[in-house]
Amino acid sequence: MQEAIEIAGMAIAPGGRELLEIPVTRLPTQTSIALPVTVLHGCEPGPRLWLSAAIHGDEINGVEIVRQVLERVHPEQLRGTLIAAPIVNVFGFIEQSRYLPDRRDLNRSFPGSPDGSLAARLAHLFMREIVSRCTHGIDLHTASDHRTNLPQIRANLHDRETRRCALAFGAPVAIHATTRDGSLRQAAAKRGIPVLLFEGGEALRFDMTAIRVGVAGVLQVMTTLEMLPAAETSPALVPPEQPLSTSMPQEVFQTKWVRAARSGILRLGVRLGDRVEKRQVLGVIADAFGATAATVRAPIAGLAIGQTLNPLVNQGDAILHLAVLGADAPVALAIAPQGKHARNSS
Template sequence: MTNPTLEIGGVAIAPGQKERLEIPVAQLPTRTTISLPVVVINGQYQGPRLWLSAAIHGDEINGVEIIRQILSKIKAKYLYGAIIAVPVVNVFGFIEQSRYLPDRRDLNRSFPGSPQGSLASRLAHLFMTEIVNHSTHGIDLHTAAQPRINLPQIRANLLDTETYRCAQAFGAPLMIHATTRDGSLRQAASKQGIPVLLYEAGEACRFDPQAIDIGVRGILHVMDLLEMYTHPLTEDLPSPSLEIEKTKWVRASRGGLLHLEVKLGDKIEKKQLLAIITDAFGETKAKIRSPDQGVVIGQVQNPLVNQGDAIVHLALA
């Protein structure tokens, strides 16, 4: 069945067409307009409408490259449904290499937003209106916050059948059942009945080739699952994901210089040595041991830590 015309940002995208849109967000003090960049590929045939978003936190750039690679592979004449891609949601933070908006708000705590609210609230409302409301499924791409790094992982409501099916198809090393946070994009979209995957991988302000490759293949696997293309987009099958229900941060018992004894993806036994913390002169040290059995899914990158800092993130077995 022929796909209907899709209207986003006041622009009509006919079946079989690809359009680049600039939806105005706000004006800077210089009167320069900041816009939300959107690429829409409206397929020739009717089917699911998948949104892809990245850089909701402006310093998380792996997803920008993932979306670029995905868009280079998709042709509208072979597509069922539509791809609605927003490679840089937080343009303000992206320019400044900052997690936040100019009003210091976290955009991913501002959904569903309001057209009369703060800058963050207005941008969230615009995204919901022009992107989420036109979609049937969503994949939101993130990295760890500075100064941390994450093992590639899917976070999603695994109790929802369709979300679980998509998470399995993605094929990340881990899929973690995660409840939604107040004000997050995932929470706002889920309340509208839209299955959403949140992909976390790598670190801020860096391209991580492995994280990017897993992200690209994961999205293509989900598109294959949803039967969005006339032929398979990938030849490989999704890798089985380790399913996790609980995670825990191990924290520094004292301040000092951190010497990690483990790396991302390591399987950890209870009481195994995770790290040693010394002072600047090496005269005193504290050993940090694992409180549980699990897998290392995140860790701090900055060796200078304070007492109570989160240093190793474990997925509990």
């Protein structure tokens, strides 16, 4: 029989659903700021999964993904526990900013400290109250800096359990990605928790295809973990811009940014999801009159997984992100034995 779970001093009984407001700090006006968390605690024991979004406050697709997942999942049908934090960086979300008020990046501040900066304290709170109680995690993001991303999973594909969840998510691409210092994924991996990072769409915009892929992906991971029956993973009720793929995700072990060889106005001729061949023309960079133009060609064969949305580029700017395919793609390393993800995550 499932036991009650306690978060921030509140006990949630089996079969319960609770909205918690975990105190973070006060503004200079003395207005209280809290971390909103919804806990769905199933009647039967099972995995404990967290969903987090808006760690970067302007990345809002994940907020809608979490809302739709919570609309679809009910405690009485759940094995284990779902802990959903749709707005982790409350400060940045309010200001429509990636950062906290001190301009720190929350996703470079984990595992945090109870006595550090505002970012460090918030990271420490999230690790203590959410991550420490979970067996698995899914962190939801979008592209940044006037860029957009094809829906994709980034994870340690050399770890068996993480790869199992990454492929179950069903995004078009699953990318083996090392962790960044100070990231939530790195801090959780050091505790032995498999974590998926989902990227899709752009900042401060709803991308309905990315949202639909994200909702379906979370439900499919929950089914793979036997938290939900298979009938609960039907596609999310969002009108699709394009059908969801039913094929296995493309596993990728290297990516490469195509950069501008000169400054000017970019006219890109490929779209997200397009496959390109080596030396294929991707677009042109010209002046305002089109009098002088430089052709942009693909340095490798690949799949377009990210691109700039700003046509004004400086020399060296990243303009198109390619997943390396074909002869240029590296060979995958051996997958770690079950249960070794904590020590083999980079």
